[in-house]
């Protein structure tokens with residue numbers, strides 16, 4: 001008993017003094033899984049090419065999060081605090097970037113997050129990459145578009161109370177999007193059907209944001225409820241991660257919460273996969289359906305590899321820096 005007590009004390013001290021992992025949307029695990037599974041929604045004309053590059057599309061799914069630390073202007077691309085714009089925000093905020101800038105100014109939009117417009121921008125970049133039959137850019141923009149689309153599916157990416165900091169639920173961001181997938185996502189059902197043609201990418205994105213925002217209430221409400229009922233000494237546990245002992249939500253607490261929200265995380269993850277695949281497919285159709293098999297034997301260029309290596313180095317240097325904009329220690 002005494003031993004356990006000492007262990008817990010050491011754990012708490014280490015947790016307090018060691019740098020904590022910052023909030024990363026969908027966690028590394030979720031983003032990689034979403035991009036990877038989206039490939040299997042694609043039609044035969046696309047799937048061979050995407051499968052050839054499956055490791056790239058999987059492994060670089062988290063690049064935009066890594067870039068938050070070194071690149072100014074990156075952080076706000078991953079979310080939108082739609083509740084900042086009042087009770088009727090979805091009617092008030094213009095769907096298109098130019099109209100939104102005219103109404104609120106670019107500075108304001110950036111201050112509260114721009115994920116819907118970032119997705120549209122990346123979608124357009126992907127259309128152009130397909131038109132140019134540019135292998136590097138097709139892969140880069142497909143991968144990054146997948147990231148931003150997945151982020152827009154996370155309820156807490158649509159609210160000012162993104163980490164429960166306004167309702168005394170600090171930590172819920174990572175709990176919902178990292179801890180739950182970490183424990184549960186191996187059992188999720190990833191058969192989501194085929195990618196569909198999207199008539200209006202920007203309207204689809206706004207629908208995604210709307211659905212995410214509708215879910216915010218239950219994300220918070222059920223955690224507050226569980227927190228009241230659950231034995232407080234069993235809410236957290238300690239795990240060994242590499243050479244660190246970290247405090248995490250216990251498996252019991254995580255499972256109990258997942259039951260209360262009725263598999264909401266899995267549903268949002270499945271939605272993400274189908275929308276990512278559908279965005280890639282739509283960009284390809286709208287670019288004139290280039291023959292991707294022609295690109296099959298080509299390799300990613302050295303300059304893209306070099307650029308990515310530089311970004312990785314920058315990330316490793318800066319990853320413990322606190323970044324403004326949905327950072328979990330704010």
Ligand SMILES: [Zn+2]
Nearest residue numbers: 025065078151
């Ligand atoms: Zn992100």
